[in-house]
Amino acid sequence: MCFSVLIVDDEKMPREILHHYIPWEEYGVRSVYEAQDGESALELASEKKPDIIISDIKMPRRNGLSLAEEVRRILPDCQFIFLSGYSNKEYLKGAIRLKAASYVEKPIDLDEIRGVLTEVCEQLRSTRRPDPEILFFRGGPDNTEPLNDRIFTPDDVLFTRLGEAVRHKNRHETEHLLEPLYRELLRCEGTPPDTVRSLYCRIVFLFINAAESRNLALVAAAGNDSLLKIAGEETLSGLHAILKSLCVMYFNALESEEPDPLTRVNQYLESHWSEPELTVLDMAQALGFTNTYLCAAYKKSCGRTINQQITLLRLEHAKDLLAHSSLRLYEVGKRVGYADGKYFTRVFTRETGMTPKQYRERHSHDN
The missing domain is CATH 1.10.10.60 (Homeodomain-like)
Known part of the structure; x- marks a missing residue:
């Protein structure tokens, strides 16, 4: 799940510090916007619809509390993190009344901001769960068009060829079979996700069995770890990444004395x-x-x-x-x-x- 953030402060330095020194991608933040006062922030919030707003409280044209009141009318689920260089009880009371995620005093402590962001993003994820099947095939809730009803039919010939390619150390053939399989599964959105997970487990077992037969203990252990990950993986792209990682590890171990x-x-x-x-x-x-x-x-x-x-x-x-x-x-x-x-x-x-x-x-x- 991806988020967007709006940073609002009439001082340039705090905006730049937050924009450039927070590892946003770790929190699933795809877009970060900036505004230098509350009025321009309100216009930007109406246009971009951010999930999180980090705002100074005392600003010209419109202060942070007034901004939050207006934004909450159009974006009721938007999370606010207030910044203030002033230890003012009225500001704090206002932040509490508006159910702000946090109230952080300046100067900015990046570790404190990171901790707050972790909590806020977890809260957003818990309240905005996408449809599990849309998440599985498309990786997120952004595309809400109905899934198609095509169902993937396993091909025993495919598994026979895969098994032979893995056993005979044919890296090119293995990759040549796995990539089209992944693309075909992406097109078959009517396939139950658990059916796809079972299919990927079946392929992982091909690698585990081949690794054990060649005494590649590390690869076999990684294969068992992959089975556990597949059981809990929510997306098809994630399943494919797990399998590709195991495939790379297996053939690397074969091709050289690592x-x-x-x-x-x-x-x-x-x-x-x-x-x-x-x-x-x-x-x-x-x-x-x-x-x-x-x-x-x-x-x-x-x-x-x-x-x-x-x-x-x-x-x-x-x-x-x-x-x-x-x-x-x-x-x-x-x-x-x-x-x-x-x-x-x-x-x-x-x-x-x-x-x-x-x-x-x-x-x-x-x-």
Whole structure:
């Protein structure tokens, strides 16, 4: 489910901070709009119909409370998060009366905003569940046209060919069969989703059996994990992604002697640790593992989580930059993968017991 957000503040800096330093895609936010006062925000809200409005309270032309009252008339389910640099009880009472999702005092604390957004988006999802069959075939509630009544008929010949391709290590043939199957299923919207899930489980078993016969224990374990994921997956595209990931992992394991997961993760991190957008999920997909399996295997191997290892690498490089360069603290943070300077300082202090500034003062004489 995708959301849209409208940020309203008569000051440019808070708008830019919220727009550019919140990882909106993690919350399912597709569109972020801005307005510099309450009046223009009301016009934009009427046009764009945002799901969430983050608004300053004290603004020219129309304040945040007045904006909320007007918006609620046209968008009763819109969630408001109020910002204020003033500890004013009347503002707080007004926010409570309007059933605002939260009242956050300035200066903006990004961690606090993120926490509020998590709660708000969960609330929106719980109250706006799409039709499960529309969600399954189309990935969301945006297209409300009736589903067609075509039903997919399984072809035993297809499964025979797939089984042979998997057993005979024919990657091209396997992929050539899976992609048309997926496209055909997308066109057959009258097929019960549970029937499609059973079909995908049947294909996963082909990979599990082949992996076990070749003593590919990691692939077989990932296959079992895939079966659990398929049972709970709500979309056809998600089912296909699970199967593709397993397919990639299986053929990668066949085509080369792969290092163990610990070595592969560490090799990957050597090249990607400084990327702010780095996620464990993206890494797992790039390496051909399921996210659940890779996290468990890595921690079992070295006693640390992958995220802990990322933090360790970043802070080691940060220490070097602090001791041997004149970069400003926020520049050091950006160099080591933290787009938010305050967050970098918080993580550094938590992990080392001193602030970046204190660390620099203590170690810069070593130059």
